[in-house]
Amino acid sequence: MSPEMSGDYAEELPPAPMVDITSRSAGAGMAANEAYDFSDDLAEDERAPQAVMAAPAKAVAKPVETPAPNDQAQQGQPGQDQQDTPDHGRQIVYTAGMQVSVYNLDEGMNKLEAMPEAYGGWVHMRGSNQVVLRVPARSLEAVMNAVGDMGVVEARSLQAQDVTAEYVDLESRIKVLRETQAQLLELLDQAKTVEEALHVRQALDDVTMELETALGRMRQLGDLIAFSTLTVTLVERGPMDNIPTSNDPFRWVDSLGVEATEWR
Template identity: 35%
Template sequence: MAVFEAGPSIDATYQLAKGLGGYLVRRDQHTITIRVPVAKYHDVLERVAKLGDVLNREETVEDVTEQFLDMQTRLRNARAMRDRLEQLLTQAKNVKEALAVEKELGRITTDIERMEGRLKRLRELIAFSTITVQFKARPSDHVDSTVRLPFPWLDRMGLSNLLSL
């Protein structure tokens, strides 16, 4: 997006996202990445487009529905396995059996925590859209009025004064 100054445009984009329930992901001198609620996506795009001249627009969609459903199923199965292992632990006949069950219980608990984290991340992906905007400085309308004459003797004759009028 072409703008006169990137800084104020980046600030305006951040404030827009924040005001609509979004948040900042990344920001540098010329680029900002924000996440906004899915329902506000098109509204944010329209408002950001008013900050300057859109030079290029690209949209990509990643459908995570299948991943989400798969993770829910895997998590449900892992929790059922944990419950069975806890039941087996109460029925252990000796220390060796108890240690083996506890080792497996620890592993499955770690897997469950990992799956819960992944499920949380997938929920966030479903609820928020990511927008990255790169701002490029628009050439200024100001023309440098300093003219350098190719020959120093022209300057001594006062020609540079005539050119600056």
């Protein structure tokens, strides 16, 4: 072996095991010319490296199982959706109007007065041929259809007013005013002089008045949102009224009173 290679292999190869032949042969009483059996020594030398190599295998830690990126995204997705999903609920005030022509005005007015009670509403105002109804917002469409079945609908209108911004602003103002009111009550209890108590009392009265105004507007908005306003105007009609229908292809048919016979 060359000197260059001897230095490299000296660090890589372990030292060869030394076998003491003299001690074993003397203890066993072997003859000088008898051949020595190396099988037992080689068996011990082969078992020794296996024991040394098996020890580090127990200390090897198992690899940590980490979920895939898709699994992490799926695990975090429900919570993220629930948190980031905005609330699209709006506070809407609905105001509707209808003009319906009927043959019997008194009978139509009586029907209109009894109609809102079936839907959980009430009659807000009544005139000679006009009735203002307050009905739940969820039942407004059904009430308008029922009113339309009373006769011929000549005009219909529906207005939706979004008051969400004002509603949210009132909620914030009421919260702040209540907190301020509570703080002023604490200061009033801690006032040491009459002058301090008067100043705190004046500020407390102003805050209380503003709070009552905001609460009143909040109640008004809540009532307008929950119950829609429907104004119905009834117009009395007869056989001679010029109200053509889509069922009559000729205008002169209306003059015969066919429509009056049909509605009666």
